[in-house]
Amino acid sequence: MSRSTRTAKVDSLAGFRPQRGREEEPAVPAGLLREARRSGQLNLTGRGLKLVPPDVYQLDVDAPPESRQDVSFGASDRWWERSELTKLLLSSNQIAQLDDDIRLLPALLTLDLHDNQLASLPEALGELQQLRQLRLSQNHLSLVPVQLFSLESLQTLTLQKNRLESLPEELAKLTQLTHLDVSYNLLGALPSSLGGLESLLDLNVSNNRLSRLPPGLDRLLLLRSLDMSENLLEELPDLSALTQLGTLHLRRNKLRLLPRLLPPNLKELYLGNNQLDSEGAEPLSGHAHLSVLELRANRLTSIPPGMVALRTLTRLDLADNDISTLPPAIGLLPDLKVLLLEGNPLRRLRRDLLTKGTEELLKYLRGRIELDPQAEAAEPSGLGLPSDEPMNPERIRTLKLLEFSDGKASCVPDQLFNAAAGQKVTAVNFSKNQLTSVPERLSEFSSSLVDVNLSFNRLTSCSEALCSFLQLTHLDLRNNQLSVLPPDMKNLNKLSCINLQFNRFRSFPEVLYLLDSLETVGLGNNQVQVLDPAGLLKLVNLSSLDLSNNDLDRVPPELGLCTTLRCLLLDGNPFRTPRPALLAKGTDSVLEFLRSRIPDNKTC
Incomplete structure (x- = not known):
């Protein structure tokens, strides 16, 4: 046989061709299915699936292949001891259709289908009565089947980044729903039944086309977080009934005026890129619990006077407005760590101060506070406070603030406490000294103190006296040498914020769990x-x-x-x-x- 004949009979690709009679590889590896029967959880995320494999639907129906083998009583071989599938993760695939066979998985608690190509959902989805979490974000849904709203146990529903133009009134049937996300859709309105979701904790309707809010929103009494950013809202209804609401996002709307009554316990409020002027922002002055306030890119020409009384502020963003003057009293906000002012035509503020950071800016503002004329005329007290700031009893009376900071002192002078005697002091700032213990005379203000700052000192223990400040809401003990907290701190049942950074704790302080x-x-x-x-x-x-x-x-x-x-x-x-x-x-x-x-x- 010639060389050319022998060569012609050789198939160089034979090893790459499927052999006749060889079974196709299963869409889901047998090991994954076996583990799913044991654990009740199946993760098929990011496997390039275009359809849900039939083996998945049949997981709780068909007997496993192991049942056809000899019976073994080994711990890993007892195929009859299996769990029903409760968690099915199918995200980041190319699934375009979900079959009615989904009803064969009635024990599902979590079904994750986000980041697929679903344009519709089967009616059989409504038969999964145990379902608690349903994730359908990043699909092509333009309608939500009414059958979905028969899922009475559903707690989390995510539908963001779809093509929804409306939500049915049947939404209110999801009475157990705690988390609802319909952001990044085409919604022009919300159903009037939304207020019926009385278990709702978090609601995200951002990046839609909403120009108004439905009546009944004030019935969501448990709501903690509400995101309405990137819409077309020009006004807001009365939201004062939402007493649990702590975070409210309203960025990039068309708001000109805030309602006189906002949620009373707001901690974070984001109002950037609206059309608020100084008068329209005035209602913010009465919110004593605000920690984060964003007002950038509005039309403020001045800061509402009441804003300097927001003593719990930690972040204030006023960038890109028309503010020309800044009230020095902002420098006395005890917790303010971030103050953003870029993009304002400030006249009496040196530009270089804006580049030195918030701490230097606040220090400058405090230095501009005018002292009481009588106090200036008084004879020198001889205190010689290390902070080099003259003591002003009138300032203590007005601001309810006892301040002795940045003094590098090992003790707080008694004269300072004497000057505050009889006053209802609510805030104390003794930071950046060399204190090794909590000053005993702080107990004189135990009935009124709300905010105590003892950061950047040398505290090795936390005084039991501190545990008697029953009105305390903010406690700053950063940068000390603490390793434990006293058990009696459990009495501080109003404490909402504690800062223990840069200390020596080896475990989460047990008393904080209480x-x-x-x-x-x-x-x-x-x-x-x-x-x-x-x-x-x-x-x-x-x-x-x-x-x-x-x-x-x-x-x-x-x-x-x-x-x-x-x-x-x-x-x-x-x-x-x-x-x-x-x-x-x-x-x-x-x-x-x-x-x-x-x-x-x-x-x-």
Whole structure:
């Protein structure tokens, strides 16, 4: 046989061609199906699926292949001891259709279909009566089937980034719904039945075409977070009944005037890129709990006088307005850490101050506060306070503030307490000194103190006297040498914010688990090694938790059940999961990841 003949009979691609009779590879690996029968959870995220594999629908119906083998009583071989599928993750695929066979999975608690190509949903979806979480974001849905609103156990429904132009009135049937996200759609109005969702905690209707809000919104009495950014709103209804609302987003609307009555317990309010002038923003003056206030890119020509009384402000954004003068009293806001003023025609403020940071700017403003004429004329007291600021009793009486900061002193002079005798002092700032203990004479103001700042000192222990300040809401103990907190701190049942950064804590202070009033806890830059997620779950109002730069080698998955958290900082710890790329995606992504890792028998 010639060389050319032998060559012609050789198929060089034979090894790459499917052999006749060979079975096709299953769409879902057998190992994944076997594990799903054991755990009740199946994750098929990002597998390029165009359809849900039939094996998935049949998971709770068909007997597994192991049943045809010899019976074994090994722990991993007892195929009859299996769990019904409760969690099915199908996100980031190319699924364009969901079959009616979805009804064959009646035990589902979580169904994640976000980032697919669904243009419709089957009516059979309404038969999943146990379903609690349904994620349908980033699809092509233009209508939501009415059958979906028969899911009476549903708690979370996400429909953002679809093509929805309306929502049916049947929405109110979802009486257990706590989280609803319909952002990035084409909604021109919201159903009037929205107020019937009385269990709702979080509502996101941002990036739509809303020009008005439906009546009955004030019936959402449990609502904690409301996002209405990027719409066409020109006015707001009375929202004062929403007493639990802590965060309100209204960026990029057409608001000219705020209602006289806003939610009374707002902590964060975002009003950037509207059309508010100084008169339209005046209602903000009465909100004593605001921590974050954003008013950038509006039409403010001056700062409403009452705004300088917002003593709980930590961040104030006034950039890109028409403000020409700044009241010096802003420098006395005790918690203000960020003040943004760029883009304003400020006349009596040196431009270089804006580049030196908030601390220098506030210090400058405090220096411009005019002293009481009688106090100026009085003879020198001889105190010689290390802060080099003359003591002014009238200032203490007016501002209710006792300040002795940046003095590098080891004790607070008695003359300062004497000057405040008989006054109802509400705030104390003794930061940036060398105090080794809490001044005993602070007890003289225990009935009135709301805010205490003892940061940047040398405290090694926290005085029991501090635990008698029953009106205390803010406590700043940053940059000290603390490793424990006194047990009697449990008495501070109004404490909403505690800052313990840059101390020596090796674990989350046990007493803090008993303070269900806490909303913000700062424990960054300590040596915390372990967390008790059960304790954190008791903090039903916790919205911000900073655990960055500690020694956590593990993040308990149960931390994902802390659904009140809006800010969770974990970077700078030695744990391997969640990975830094996930941490960078933000709190919601981290919490969702942690929840997905909770063993099935621990989920609710």
